Amino acid sequence: MEDVAAGVALELAGEFSIATTIYKGSGKKFFQQLAEQLDISTEVEDDKGKVKQLTLDQLKEEIALNLPTDALLLLPEAKRLTTGIRFWLEDLIEAGCRVCCFAVANPQRDIFIKMIEVELELPSxxxxxxxxxxxxxxxxxxxxxxxxxxxxxxxxxxxxxxxxxxxxxxxGINPTVEHRQYLVMMPILLTGLFAFAVIRYVGMGTGNKNWQIFGGVSLTLAMAAKQLGRVEGAKKRLGQ
CATH class of the missing domain: 1.10.8 (Helicase, Ruva Protein; domain 3)
Structure with a gap:
């Protein structure tokens, strides 16, 4: 997702004031990075002339008040965003700010429901x-x-x-397959075997022993394959 967001940022760099960052557990750091990229001050001078960093709530308010009209927020790994950040983004969107979130799957809650979903093609x-x-x-x-x-x-x-x-x-670790981007052939195999099992009943009606035997074997294999397909190994990994 980060690579995709970087590509979008590079493509639209001349059209919008772009800010992109990933939430990594620190809300203050998240908003500081957004503010710095949008040329919004993250510091304030107190009555004694001492410069202090804005608090989290002050950063939210400062960004919302001084957000450029051509701002575009690109947020990779959007599923990590906390509830507070999502509600803050909702206010920005209602105020006209452009927000683009990237996620492997749509979380289907609050702001994500309101957003237009665009499914990207898988990389070549x-x-x-x-x-x-x-x-x-x-x-x-x-x-x-x-x-x-x-x-x-x-x-x-x-x-x-x-x-x-x-x-x-x-x-030097032997990699294993962790993705699920493959075609599961078991349903196709079972469908074919059950289809051939129909021949058994045709053979019973016509008195053809060969058809009965062939259909019976197909039915037996289909039931056996169906049961074998339910077998699962241990799901625990080392350390669990």
Whole structure:
């Protein structure tokens, strides 16, 4: 999400006054970063001439009062935003401010319900491979084209997983598949077996033993596959 927001910021840099930051547990730091990018003061001078940092509530009010008319707030990892920040953003939106939130899935609550949802296409294989190559270059890791082709399926279409896979490769850890961007064939297989099971009843009606046997075997395999599909391994991980 951070890469997407950075790309949008770069594309619209000449049209809007853009501020982008990620909430990482500190509300004051979050608003300070927004204010600094929008050229809004984060300090105040008291009666004695001493300069002090604005408090959290003062930062909220200062940004809301001095927000440029062409301001555009880009907020990656929007699901992290606290309730207080979301309510503050709601007031800004009602005042005409442009706010763009990025998230893997729409949380479907308060301000997110009111926003126009735009679903982005998944990154291409070339983009995923480029992300892996960039991460490898940062780590000083030389990955051949053959090794990249082996590692890429483990990341799916997720750039963050792509970087994680490269970091695991650097540490000598065998990466595992963590994404779910694949086609589940079990329903298709079960549908085919149950369809062939109908032949058993046709054979019973016509007296054809071969059809009865074939249909009975298909029905048995379908029921067995259905039960096997319910088998799940232990979901606990190391440390849990």
């Amino acid at each position: 294989d070339r983009a995923i491979r480029s992300a892996m190559q960039d991460e490898a270059a940062k780590l000083g890791l030389n990955l051949t084209a053959a090794r990249l082709s082996q590692l890429q399926p483990l990341a799916g279409r997720n750039p963050m997983l792509a970087r994680k896979v490269v970091r695991q490769e650097k540490l």
